[in-house]
Amino acid sequence: MGRGLWQMLVDFVFPPHCPVCHAYVEHLGAWCPDCMAAAQKPHVILLPAAMQPLIGTAWALGRYHGGLRSLIHALKYKKKRSALPCIATFLRESDFVLPTAIDMAVPVPLHEARYRERGFNQVELIFGAWLEGQGLPLEQALVRTKQTGPLYRMRPSERRQSLKDAFSMARDADVSGKHILLLDDILTTGATLSACAAVLRRAGAARVDVLVFASDHR
Ligand SMILES: [Zn+2]
Structure with a gap:
């Protein structure tokens, strides 16, 4: 057939x-x-002052509730790849235009144990094909060296402690002088994205912007 x-x-x-x-x-x-x-609610996220030296601009394609929240939940927690065609359509119909200055797109990585358990990094599944269609393939420049518990339940000081040394540069990754687009599925506290941006900047990245699928910031 x-x-x-x-x-x-x-x-x-x-x-x-x-x-x-x-x-x-x-x-x-x-x-x-x-x-x-x-x-479809593409918007710039207003970052807390502490993150502003690390992250240039942070964009979200929509709000983290309703349809986008249930699609991310289905993919990330129920491992339903059947959410992907709807996510792909959402990205295709977005008005968001990738800034041309970006040299490299880097996903927030999962710890190896989490990756094995889930079977995929949802950030790669959400953005991979869409970025490739625009000539900007994802590069695994970061690795996650430490597992963390659910960050949204922690106080800011606990969160910082937990994320200390949680990420490092992948072997052979070269970001020096590059304008990076750091990608994640959602932005809630921004602590994970800040930790990743700090590692990229220390490795010489000229600028780090952020793009997330959905944000729960106002
Ligand atoms: Zn409908």
């Missing part, structure tokens, strides 16, 4: 639906127009 015919059969038995309101949609990965319009 050809792939096209197979997909028609799958669509007939499991009709694709909008990831938010579950209305039927034309093809796998599509959203209904209303939910897509409501979720």
Whole structure:
């Protein structure tokens, strides 16, 4: 059976639906127009003063609630790769334009143990194909050398302590003089992104901007 015919059969038995309101949609990965319009909220995140020397500009493509929150949850915690076509459509329809000055895109890495447990780094799955389509492939310039507990439950001082020496440069990675786009799925406290940006800047990166899929900042 050809792939096209197979997909028609799958669509007939499991009709694709909008990831938010579950209305039927034309093809796998599509959203209904209303939910897509409501979720598309590209914006600049106002960073706390302590992060400003490390991070140039931080952008988010939408807010961390509703559809984007459930897509990230499905992918990250339930390991449902079936969320990816809807994420890909969201990125494709975003108005966000990658700044041309960026030399290199770097994902926030997972610790090796977490990577083995999850089977993938969700940041690579979210952004990888989209960036490659724009000629900016992801480079694994950072490694995570320490596991941390859930940071959002910690006080700021505990968070800093926990993230101390949690990241380092990958062997052979060269970021000196480069303008880096650091990527993560969400930005909540920004502590993880700051820790990564600090390592990149120490290794000589000229500038570090941040792009996240969703932010819970106002
Ligand atoms: Zn909908």
